[in-house]
Amino acid sequence: MQNKEQLRSTLKRIDGRGYKAYKDLQNNWYDFGSFYIGIPYVQGDPYASPSSVFLKIEQKSTGFPEWLLENKIRRLAVEDYLTRVTDRLIRKYTSGNRGSGKSGQVYIARTGQEVIERTSVEFNSDLIEIRLSVGLPARGRRVLGYQAQEIFFEELPRVAEDCLFYRSHNSEELERHVRTVEDQHLLRGMLSERRLVAFIGNNSILPRRSGVDDRPLTGEKVIPFISPEEYEVEFELPYYGKIRGMGIKEGVTLIVGGGYHGKSTLLNAIERGVYNHIPGDGREYVVTREDAFKIRAEDGRRIEKVDISPFINNLPQGEETTDFSTENASGSTSQAANIIEALELGAGLLLIDEDTCATNFMIRDARMQQLVSADKEPITPFIDKVRALYKDYGVSTIIVVGGAGDYFDVADNVIMMDEYRPRAVTDKVREIAARIPNQRIMEDARIFGKICKRYPDPDSINPRRGRKVKVKARGKDTIQFGREDIDLSNLEQLLNREQTKTIGDILVYALRENIIKGERSLKEVLDLIFARLEKEGLKTISPFSYPEGDYVKPRPFEVGAAINRLRSLKIKEIVWE
Numbered sequence: 045m046q047n048k049e050q051l052r053s054t055l056k057r058i059d060g061r062g063y064k065a066y067k068d069l070q071n072n073w074y075d076f077g078s079f080y081i082g083i084p085y086v087q088g089d090p091y092a093s094p095s096s097v098f099l100k101i102e103q104k105s106t107g108f109p110e111w112l113l114e115n116k117i118r119r120l121a122v123e124d125y126l127t128r129v130t131d132r133l134i135r136k137y138t139s140g141n142r143g144s145g146k147s148g149q150v151y152i153a154r155t156g157q158e159v160i161e162r163t164s165v166e167f168n169s170d171l172i173e174i175r176l177s178v179g180l181p182a183r184g185r186r187v188l189g190y191q192a193q194e195i196f197f198e199e200l201p202r203v204a205e206d207c208l209f210y211r212s213h214n215s216e217e218l219e220r221h222v223r224t225v226e227d228q229h230l231l232r233g234m235l236s237e238r239r240l241v242a243f244i245g246n247n248s249i250l251p252r253r254s255g256v257d258d259r260p261l262t263g264e265k266v267i268p269f270i271s272p273e274e275y276e277v278e279f280e281l282p283y284y285g286k287i288r289g290m291g292i293k294e295g296v297t298l299i300v301g302g303g304y305h306g307k308s309t310l311l312n313a314i315e316r317g318v319y320n321h322i323p324g325d326g327r328e329y330v331v332t333r334e335d336a337f338k339i340r341a342e343d344g345r346r347i348e349k350v351d352i353s354p355f356i357n358n359l360p361q362g363e364e365t366t367d368f369s370t371e372n373a374s375g376s377t378s379q380a381a382n383i384i385e386a387l388e389l390g391a392g393l394l395l396i397d398e399d400t401c402a403t404n405f406m407i408r409d410a411r412m413q414q415l416v417s418a419d420k421e422p423i424t425p426f427i428d429k430v431r432a433l434y435k436d437y438g439v440s441t442i443i444v445v446g447g448a449g450d451y452f453d454v455a456d457n458v459i460m461m462d463e464y465r466p467r468a469v470t471d472k473v474r475e476i477a478a479r480i481p482n483q484r485i486m487e488d489a490r491i492f493g494k495i496c497k498r499y500p501d502p503d504s505i506n507p508r509r510g511r512k513v514k515v516k517a518r519g520k521d522t523i524q525f526g527r528e529d530i531d532l533s534n535l536e537q538l539l540n541r542e543q544t545k546t547i548g549d550i551l552v553y554a555l556r557e558n559i560i561k562g563e564r565s566l567k568e569v570l571d572l573i574f575a576r577l578e579k580e581g582l583k584t585i586s587p588f589s590y591p592e593g594d595y596v597k598p599r600p601f602e603v604g605a606a607i608n609r610l611r612s613l614k615i616k617e618i619v620w621e
Contacts, residue, residue: 048076051196059189063090066180066187078105079204081196084590090145090182096590097150099174099204106172107210112222113169121225123165124322125218128155130165130174130207137202142191146179150195153542153594157258157327158319159225160539161597163583172208175593176200220323223283228320231287232331234279238291241393241440242314242332243277245289246270249326250306250313251464260326267464269310274468275459287329290466295456296430297442298473306464307444308397314442315395315537318599336393337386337601338536340400341375345531348608349615354429354493355380355405358422365422367618371611375402376423383426387439387495389567389604394433396426397444407448410483424488430454432492450484452477494620497565500607504614505560507552513587515552517545523606525551530609535602542596546585547606549595553585562616566607570600 051074058065070086082098103113112122130152142148152174153164166173178195181188206212235243244250248269251261260266271277271290278288292314299307317332349367356365356377373381379402383394398406408416408425431454433439445451452458452473460469507513507526516524520541521533525548532538532547550573554560559572576584583591607613 045073045075045080048074048081048197050074051081052193055189055192055196057189058187061187063180063182063185063187064088066095073100076201076204079201079208081200081204085588087146087180090143090147090179090185092145094146094149094151094177094179096593097176097178097200098590098593099176099200099208101172101204101208103169103171106208108167108172109210113167117226117229118222119167120161121159121222122167122218123162124155124159124225125221126167126172126174126207127152127162127164128322129213130176130203131155133203133206134176138199139194141179143181143183143188144185145182147181147183147188148191148195149177149179150199151177153596154540156540157321157325158316158539159322160319161582162542163581163586163591163595164593166581166583166591174204174207175591177593224323224328225320227281227284228328228331231279231281231329232317232334235331235333238277239294240277240291241294241297241336241442242292242317243279243289243329244269244271244292244310244313245287245329246276248289248313248328248330250309250330252312260324270465272459272466272468274470275457275466284329289329290459292442292459293457294438294440295434296440296454298451298455298458299442299444299461300446300458300469301461303446306461307446308399309464310459310461310466311395311397311442311444318537319539333393334599335391335601336395337389337391338395339379339382339386340397340534340536341402341405342378342382342534343373343375345373345378345381345534345609346371346611346613347373347377347381348613349498349618350381350384351494351496351618351620352377352380352384354384355424355426356422357424358419360422367615376405378402379405379426384495385604385608386601387437388498389570389601391601392439394439394441396441398446398448399444407450408484408487409450410485413484418485418487427451427454428487428489429492432489436492437495449476450482453482497567497619497621498615499562499565499617499619500560500569501562501614501616502555502560504612505551505555505607505610506612507548507555513552515548517541517548520544523548525610528611530606532602532606532609535605537599538602540596542594543598543602546582546595547598547603549585549587549592550598550603551606552587556587565619566604570604573603574600 066086069083073082079101085096087095138150181191249260275290277291313330315338317330321327351366352368353365458470458473460467507515523530586592
């Protein structure tokens with residue numbers, strides 16, 4: 045630990061020297077009196093990834109109330125709140141770019157509408173640590189030492205003073221943030237007790253501003269969500285108190301309605317209900333069970349030894365489907381594989397929108413059955429398996445249906461969206477189904493089929509490009525993984541680039557720690573990884589001696605999906621339970 049004047053002296057000494065002179069700051073901590081500044085990593089070039097700069101204070105000096113530390117969900121909510129406050133303070137107090145490349149830029153990990161575990165802030169009983177990225181200033185590749193002094197001695201202290209001390213915060217805003225998050229967390233845990241898979245609170249605002257702006261839509265035309273009386277349930281939350289809204293029961297639920305009436309908007313809110321949301325998002329009390337997974341067709345993806353026989357059999361030329369592999373899946377085979385892979389990883393709720401599905405996988409109507417006999421059609425459509433999936437494995441399904449009324453026969457509950465207003469139409473659907481009988485023949489509907497465990501070969505998961513590990517997120521949709529690109533563009537519950545980066549580093553961590561072994565199934569690998577993360581924290585995956593500040597915790601499903609989409613993946617063994 046050095047005092048702050050030693051930092052000032054170093055910056056004066058290296059002013060005008062080559063950029064690598066900044067390395068004199070690396071791995072040092074400086075005492076600023078009421079807080080500390082640490083510099084665990086210094087970039088080698090003004091155009092490279094910025095340096096890591098940490099602000100730290102002992103918890104006993106902060107004044108934050110003890111109740112905020114009492115459980116993990118409260119600590120997580122405070123970390124999220126402090127990340128957002130820090131971002132606002134950076135915009136308020138820092139001057140931005142000054143010099144070449146990333147010179148002078150100061151930022152913290154990006155946040156969205158979700159409240160989720162990150163490494164940008166650590167808040168525990170010992171300390172608060174804020175992890176920033178700072179572009180150390182340069183002109184060309186020469187150190188601008190005096191501009192660096194502005195950052196370290198004027199701007200960052202203002203950020204620290206307004207963020208690290210409880211007295212600087214709006215206590216009501218902070219408390220509301222924490223209590224809203226904790227209520228959502230507890231509400232999600234209550235779903236299974238009531239045999240529900242999702243809950244949409246009354247007066248929720250489901251529409252978003254646009255496809256690239258996830259904030260709530262505003263204006264006079266916005267219609268708050270109000271549950272139909274038939275599906276309304278009530279919960280008692282510790283802070284909100286009594287809350288009423290629509291409960292979606294276990295089983296098979298259809299969401300129907302005309303085009304542009306809000307079917308997909310409701311499903312989109314449900315799929316994001318696996319995450320908590322910030323106050324004011326409009327979806328704070330839209331919660332979904334944690335093991336919900338969105339399914340879609342994914343033409344062109346690779347499949348490696350997946351047992352798709354519950355859906356597809358008797359392929360031409362006798363190709364086996366109990367360990368099916370292809371470099372270029374069709375819509376139907378990809379959707380079958382996506383479902384089986386999700387079930388293998390423990391999904392308990394499938395979310396499906398017919399707009400993004402393979403039609404021949406979802407339904408084969410009576411006329412087509414008459415034309416193409418069952419012995420000539422290898423696909424058993426999802427309509428004939430959805431009930432067996434629930435009966436045999438307890439896996440529920442929510443499906444948006446706009447054109448396939450044949451699904452009326454397999455539904456437990458039906459919600460009709462009418463100008464963004466939900467209506468209970470289950471009784472009417474049953475009346476229609478009885479009055480207009482379905483002429484199609486159910487195909488292989490008695491049992492779903494076995495779900496297998498697959499054992500990945502660790503040698504096929506190689507993050508190296510030459511001698512170096514090369515893993516990088518290219519936006520939200522792609523991970524460069526060694527010599528491969530992993531395409532995640534069809535994982536609709538993936539949030540942002542930072543979460544994608546975290547998935548890549550989790551895979552490297554699992555290899556480094558010898559978690560991926562040939563004798564462990566993919567599910568066992570993921571269970572062990574996330575048990576470690578729960579015990580040691582997300583920061584443990586960092587390949588460096590210091591925690592990176594831009595990790596965002598993904599779910600096991602998205603990590604497993606990334607492994608399944610790695611084109612070099614080899615499965616050593618398949619075991620049927």
